[in-house]
Amino acid sequence: MDIDKIIDENKGLKIPLIPVLLKIQEIEGFLSESTIRHVSRRLSIPLSQVFGVATFYSAFNLKPSGVNKICLCEGTACHVKGSTRIREKLERILGVKPGETTKDGIFTFTTINCMGACAMGPIMKIGTEYFGKMTPGKVDSIIKEYISP
Amino acid sequence: MPFKSTDENITGGKDFPDLYYEEDNLVSLTIDRQKVRVEKGMTILEAARWMGIKIPTLCYHEGLTPWGGCRLCVVEVIKRGRSKLEASCTYPVAEGIQVKTNSEKVQKTRRMIVELLISSCPNSRTLQDLASGMGITEIRFKMEDNDCILCGLCVRMCKEQMMSGGIGFINRGAKREVSTPFHKSSEICRGCGACMYICPVVTLQCRGRREPGDLCNACINVCPTDFGF
Numbered sequence: 001m002d003i004d005k006i007i008d009e010n011k012g013l014k015i016p017l018i019p020v021l022l023k024i025q026e027i028e029g030f031l032s033e034s035t036i037r038h039v040s041r042r043l044s045i046p047l048s049q050v051f052g053v054a055t056f057y058s059a060f061n062l063k064p065s066g067v068n069k070i071c072l073c074e075g076t077a078c079h080v081k082g083s084t085r086i087r088e089k090l091e092r093i094l095g096v097k098p099g100e101t102t103k104d105g106i107f108t109f110t111t112i113n114c115m116g117a118c119a120m121g122p123i124m125k126i127g128t129e130y131f132g133k134m135t136p137g138k139v140d141s142i143i144k145e146y147i148s149p
Numbered sequence: 150m151p152f153k154s155t156d157e158n159i160t161g162g163k164d165f166p167d168l169y170y171e172e173d174n175l176v177s178l179t180i181d182r183q184k185v186r187v188e189k190g191m192t193i194l195e196a197a198r199w200m201g202i203k204i205p206t207l208c209y210h211e212g213l214t215p216w217g218g219c220r221l222c223v224v225e226v227i228k229r230g231r232s233k234l235e236a237s238c239t240y241p242v243a244e245g246i247q248v249k250t251n252s253e254k255v256q257k258t259r260r261m262i263v264e265l266l267i268s269s270c271p272n273s274r275t276l277q278d279l280a281s282g283m284g285i286t287e288i289r290f291k292m293e294d295n296d297c298i299l300c301g302l303c304v305r306m307c308k309e310q311m312m313s314g315g316i317g318f319i320n321r322g323a324k325r326e327v328s329t330p331f332h333k334s335s336e337i338c339r340g341c342g343a344c345m346y347i348c349p350v351v352t353l354q355c356r357g358r359r360e361p362g363d364l365c366n367a368c369i370n371v372c373p374t375d376f377g378f
Binding site for chain 1: 304308313314315316317318319320321329330331335337
């Protein structure tokens with residue numbers, strides 16, 4: 001089983017929990033309840049602690065996410081440059097609020113507090129691709145590309 | 150016995166057998182203008198309590214690892230001429246530092262902390278007593294009615310003393326709370342009740358005459374023995 005392999009590889013680390021959870025999430029896309037229970041048992045860390053770590057960091061998600069992860073920056077610089085309007089536009093097109101996944105499972109829409117690329121603001125990220133200097137007008141065409149590849 | 154006064158006149162220099170203090174293991178510092186030498190690795194809180202100085206605490210317990218969550222034990226640490234507020238329960242003693250446990254700045258900070266805590270959990274007797282003890286007569290914040298100050302005592306008690314780990318902190322920021330994993334009843338909880346026993350908020354309810362969700366102050370001018378605790 002993949003999870004067991006990951007755990008065995010990282011068992012020697014001083015604090016193996018976070019690397020293990022990150023790698024599992026890379027493969028499975030999210031952390032299911034059974035996965036978390038399994039990790040807790042294999043690493044002999046209390047379940048409450050594993051669950052605490054998984055809920056603490058925003059890098060972990062406990063719900064299955066869509067194929068494409070849309071991440072919109074709502075930091076100070078992006079906010080000033082109008083990221084609110086882009087968020088409204090995205091909400092309207094996708095029909096979901098930040099933190100939710102569309103019904104067809106293609107997009108997960110999240111917001112972030114700063115991406116660290118304020119000069120490119122307002123900035124949006126889909127998967128690993130960055131879209132800087134966003135305008136509400138650009139949103140349509142970008143989303144369309146991802147719906148019909 | 151980690152304590153030795155530097156004043157040779159008090160101890161006579163020979164009061165404690167040599168066995169008890171090895172010179173290499175001692176650190177000298179000043180707490181409230183008193184020079185002391187204490188063992189390395191102690192925290193300021195432990196050193197001050199050893200000397201008989203009272204520092205209020207909420208999230209500290211002798212049997213549990215220091216947490217530094219409530220910040221009620223703040224003291225002023227003066228190091229190289231710079232004064233800084235530090236949580237004494239997690240700050241290890243260091244050579245040559247000067248500590249003020251009850252300066253004006255410290256008192257002001259503590260009062261603010263108690264005010265903030267009471268505004269979230271006004272029903273706790275521990276907190277109401279602290280407020281009365283510090284002479285707080287007004288809360289400047291919006292009163293809420295929670296039953297947790299996130300001191301983490303129950304979480305540490307469960308994990309460290311009861312060897313269970315059934316409860317833990319989940320989420321973070323404003324959503325942070327103490328709960329069981331997945332909000333389901335825990336399989337490893339034995340129902341020992343240690344978490345309830347140690348909790349400073351839910352076990353001791355303030356029974357003074359007051360409006361619900363308000364500052365009590367019933368004990369502020371009363372001798373504790375008269376009040377019938």
